[in-house]
Structures are given as C-alpha cells and as structure tokens.
Amino acid sequence: MKRRLTIFGAALVAVAASFVVYAQEASAAVGLHVSGRNIVEANGQQFIMRGVNHPHVWYTGNTQAFADVKALGANTVRVVLGSGKRWGPSNDVANVISLCKANKLICVLEVHDTTGYGEDGAAATLDEAVNYWISQKANLVGQESYISINIGNEPIGNNNPQQWTAATVAAIQKMRSNGFQHLLMVDAPNWGQDWQNVMRDNAQTVLDADTQKNTVLSIHMYAVYANAQTIIDYLDRFQNNNWPLVIGEFGWQFQSGEVDHETLLAQADARGLGYIGWSWSGNTDPILDMATSFNPNQLTTWGQRIFNGAHGIKATAKQASVYGGTTSPSPSRSSASPSVSPSASRSASTSPSASRSASASPSQSQGGTKACTAAYSVVGSWPGGFQGQVTVTAGGQSIAGWTVKWTYANGQAVTSFWSANITSSGANVTATNVDYNGTVGAGQSTSFGFLGSYAGTNSVPTLTCTAR
Structure with a gap:
C-alpha cells in the first residue's frame, strides 16, 4: 500500500510539473x-x-x-x-x-x-x-x-x-x-x-x-x-x-x-x-x-x-x-511622389467640406539680422466661411518669435484660430506665436490656422512677417 501511494505521489508530482511547464509555455x-x-x-x-x-x-x-x-x-x-x-x-x-x-x-x-x-x-x-x-x-x-x-x-x-x-x-x-x-x-x-x-x-x-x-x-x-x-x-x-x-x-x-x-x-x-x-x-x-x-x-x-x-x-x-530601443538616425528622403488614387474619406470628422484655393506669395521683413516670411492660403471654403492657414518660415538664422500682419480688403473676418494668438482691429489682423511654435530653425517652417467669414469676394491679402 505504501509503495502504491509513493508511486501515485510521484505521478502527481510529474503531472504537476508537466502542468507548470505547459502553463509557462502557454503564457510565453x-x-x-x-x-x-x-x-x-x-x-x-x-x-x-x-x-x-x-x-x-x-x-x-x-x-x-x-x-x-x-x-x-x-x-x-x-x-x-x-x-x-x-x-x-x-x-x-x-x-x-x-x-x-x-x-x-x-x-x-x-x-x-x-x-x-x-x-x-x-x-x-x-x-x-x-x-x-x-x-x-x-x-x-x-x-x-x-x-x-x-x-x-x-x-x-x-x-x-x-x-x-x-x-x-x-x-x-x-x-x-x-x-x-x-x-x-x-x-x-x-x-x-x-x-x-x-x-x-x-x-x-x-x-x-x-x-x-x-x-x-x-x-x-x-x-x-x-x-x-x-x-x-x-x-x-x-x-x-x-x-x-x-x-x-x-x-x-x-x-x-x-x-x-x-x-x-x-x-x-x-x-x-x-x-x-x-x-x-x-x-x-x-x-x-x-x-x-x-x-x-x-x-x-x-x-x-x-x-x-x-x-x-x-x-x-x-x-x-x-x-534596439533607441531612436535611429533620420532616414534620407527621396523625391518619391504619391501615385494617383481614390480620395480618402474621414467618416468620423464633422469638419466642413474643404477645397484648396490659391496661396499668397510670401512677404518678408527684416528684424535686425533675423528675418521671416509668411504665406497665406485658403485651404477650404463653404458658403460664407472658409479655413485659412499661414505658414511662417525663418530666414538664414533661427528665430525666437514671430508676428504676422495683414489687412483684409473684402470685409473678411477671423472667427476662431489655433496655434497663434490673433487679434483684429477692423480689417487689420495681427497674429503672434504661441509658446510651442515661436522658435523656428533657420530655413524651417511652422504654421497656424483659423476660420473666417466672408461675403462675395475672398481675396488673399498681402502679409508682413517680423521676427525676433
């Protein structure tokens, strides 16, 4: 009887050990x-x-x-x-x-x-x-x-x-x-x-x-x-x-x-x-x-x-x-261009229908030895409203802040904005950087956007950009 119990006990140990191995393998x-x-x-x-x-x-x-x-x-x-x-x-x-x-x-x-x-x-x-x-x-x-x-x-x-x-x-x-x-x-x-x-x-x-x-x-x-x-x-x-x-x-x-x-x-x-x-x-x-x-x-x-x-x-x-867990060196960029393809839709978005329109030629203003340019574009429009974007580019030296100004000629108005502080006085608009996009490296760009209203004509204004 003792021998049978010993054999049975040994069998239980073997089964338990095999179960542990199986559990370890299953969870690996x-x-x-x-x-x-x-x-x-x-x-x-x-x-x-x-x-x-x-x-x-x-x-x-x-x-x-x-x-x-x-x-x-x-x-x-x-x-x-x-x-x-x-x-x-x-x-x-x-x-x-x-x-x-x-x-x-x-x-x-x-x-x-x-x-x-x-x-x-x-x-x-x-x-x-x-x-x-x-x-x-x-x-x-x-x-x-x-x-x-x-x-x-x-x-x-x-x-x-x-x-x-x-x-x-x-x-x-x-x-x-x-x-x-x-x-x-x-x-x-x-x-x-x-x-x-x-x-x-x-x-x-x-x-x-x-x-x-x-x-x-x-x-x-x-x-x-x-x-x-x-x-x-x-x-x-x-x-x-x-x-x-x-x-x-x-x-x-x-x-x-x-x-x-x-x-x-x-x-x-x-x-x-x-x-x-x-x-x-x-x-x-x-x-x-x-x-x-x-x-x-x-x-x-x-x-x-x-x-x-x-x-x-x-x-x-x-x-x-x-x-390897560390950031790899930046890969070199080729001049590959996208192939022609169907339009991609974003079903969850509630944004207005957008269509691209003309971009303004950038204007430049010197601020000591520093300079910046600003380019204005209408990236989407709908009856009575539009979305605008301004891209600010530093000149030959990095800049620590920027101010962009323009004057609307057709009664347009900025209604909301992001990634800039924008103030308006009549047709005159002034935009300044926020904390995370004021520093721009030499030759590099940042951008800000806004929504606006218009009636009839929505011409692209001339911009000035000053840097510090």
Whole structure:
C-alpha cells in the first residue's frame, strides 16, 4: 500500500510539473502582447505607441511616408489596408511590413472596409475582415514582434451599435481558431467614438473572449470628446478596470466643438497610453493632414503640434526594444511622389467640406539680422466661411518669435484660430506665436490656422512677417 501511494505521489508530482511547464509555455509571448493594461514586447518591456495613421491603400506608391514619419520621431504607424470589399485588396502586406521593419516602426495593420457597417451600406462585416486576414496569414505569421492586427476600422456605425459586442467576440475567436497569435486591436462602434459606451460597458466580455488574453481596445476621439472632463471620465473607466486601451485615431481642435487634443495628449502621456493621430497626408479634408502633399518639410498646424508640441511624438516616443530601443538616425528622403488614387474619406470628422484655393506669395521683413516670411492660403471654403492657414518660415538664422500682419480688403473676418494668438482691429489682423511654435530653425517652417467669414469676394491679402 505504501509503495502504491509513493508511486501515485510521484505521478502527481510529474503531472504537476508537466502542468507548470505547459502553463509557462502557454503564457510565453511570441511578440507584442498585453500585460495588465499595458502593451509589452516579448522581453516584457513596455511599449507605448506614438505614431500616425497612413492612408496606404489609396497611396500605395508613397512608400517614402514610412521613413518620413520615423524621421519625425514616430515609433508606430497605423497602415490603412483594403480587404477588396470596398478598397484594395491590399496584396502588398509583406512589403508594408518590410517597410515598417526597415524604418524601425511597429506596424498596426487595419482593414478600412468595415468603417461604419450597419450605417454605410458599402461597408464590410468584421467576419469579412477576418477572412482577409486569413488570406494574408502567410505574410503575418512570424511577424508578431513587429505588428499588431487591428481587425477592422470603426466596424459599426450609429445604427444598432449593440451588435458590436457579439461581432467583435466572434471575430477575435475566429482569428484565434485560425492560429493567429498576434496582438489584436479592436475598434469601438459609433464610427469608433463609442459615444453610447457600448465598448466601455462590454469591454470585459470582449477581453475574456480572447483565449490568449492578447487584445487591446481602441477608441477614436473626434468631436464627441470636445471637453476635458469627457476625455478624463472615459479614460478613467478603462484605467480603473485595468483594461488595455489605445487611442487609435484622433484629430485636433481646429474649431470650437472639435476634440480637445491638448487634454487628450496630456492625459495619454500621464497614463502611459498609446496614441496614433489621424493622419499623415492625403485626406479629402485637409484640416486633418499633418503634412501637405506628403512633404515632411511642409508640416501643417496639426503636424507641428502632434510631432513637436508638448506631450507630442518627438517628446515622448521611444523606439521598440526589438529594434534596439533607441531612436535611429533620420532616414534620407527621396523625391518619391504619391501615385494617383481614390480620395480618402474621414467618416468620423464633422469638419466642413474643404477645397484648396490659391496661396499668397510670401512677404518678408527684416528684424535686425533675423528675418521671416509668411504665406497665406485658403485651404477650404463653404458658403460664407472658409479655413485659412499661414505658414511662417525663418530666414538664414533661427528665430525666437514671430508676428504676422495683414489687412483684409473684402470685409473678411477671423472667427476662431489655433496655434497663434490673433487679434483684429477692423480689417487689420495681427497674429503672434504661441509658446510651442515661436522658435523656428533657420530655413524651417511652422504654421497656424483659423476660420473666417466672408461675403462675395475672398481675396488673399498681402502679409508682413517680423521676427525676433
């Protein structure tokens, strides 16, 4: 009897030991993965996404964008792909991943065709998006340290957002049953903005559906998040429940009622939350472009803010440790130009319809040995209103501040503004820098924007620029 007990005890020890080994193997991460509410790499080091969205599916020839956003400090790029239901199909996934790796960027790959399903009749289902990922599996397996799969962009509109939970659970489970071990990212309903709190209230159900416990939730913040308390309350709910979250898209407060990006950036930085701004270039709505015509030397107001401002990409991004963990030298820029492509739409934006118009020739004024030029352009207009942008460029020496003045000839008026302090006296307008864009290096540029009103003619004024 004693011998039998000894044998039985030994067997139990062996079983227990094998279970421990199995548990260790089951929990061993193959790449990027969730730990608590954080994203970490295979070695356990936390990785906080700091990057931009790139509308690749509409500009497949613009591969220089990967090097350009890296040179500006990004550690992540979210790449727009098409499943073939509405755009694409994107059959260049292997090349996209290679571009990310060559430029030491973490790639978030997303299917855009699902945008607004249930409200947009052309949209794909999440299940159709999963089928696309399955078709690309050979290109994705083995890349778990370098990519996250964002199953479908803004997969449910405002019609019946409650369907999001079941659809998302099914999509996660189908990805896992087909052998994907990647970090999965899932967008909220309500065009990504979750204003009815379906994702917030069902987050645990969705996270529990992942057998690998390797899913991160993604909120898109636009006009729904126009004040600080709304942003803080939403982020608090996720932090207090220890749920992993990234801000997968967001814009900026280009006019009253848009997202409070200052609070968003500060809160993300303080909480260690990843964020990915929309978007690098190529929008039909240029208000949300960070670079004009994909040119990193022509950053817009939004581009200057997100890359170079407080809590921005340059100040907070750290390169993934899989690439060595330090910022790489800036890649050299080629003269690649974007291919002709369909227009990219930004469904969640509430901005007015925009159309490009003429730019003013810059004028120059000397301030001692320092100088600056200013160029005025109307980047969008609609009946009775318009959006303007002024780009300030330093001369042969760096400047520590600038003032731009102009006089309207046709009764126009500035109604709101950003990235500058603007005052008006009748037709005369004066704009001065704010704290984060006054210092401009020799030959470098910064910009500010504003909304205005007009009646009839909206001619471009002559500008003067003085520097200090």
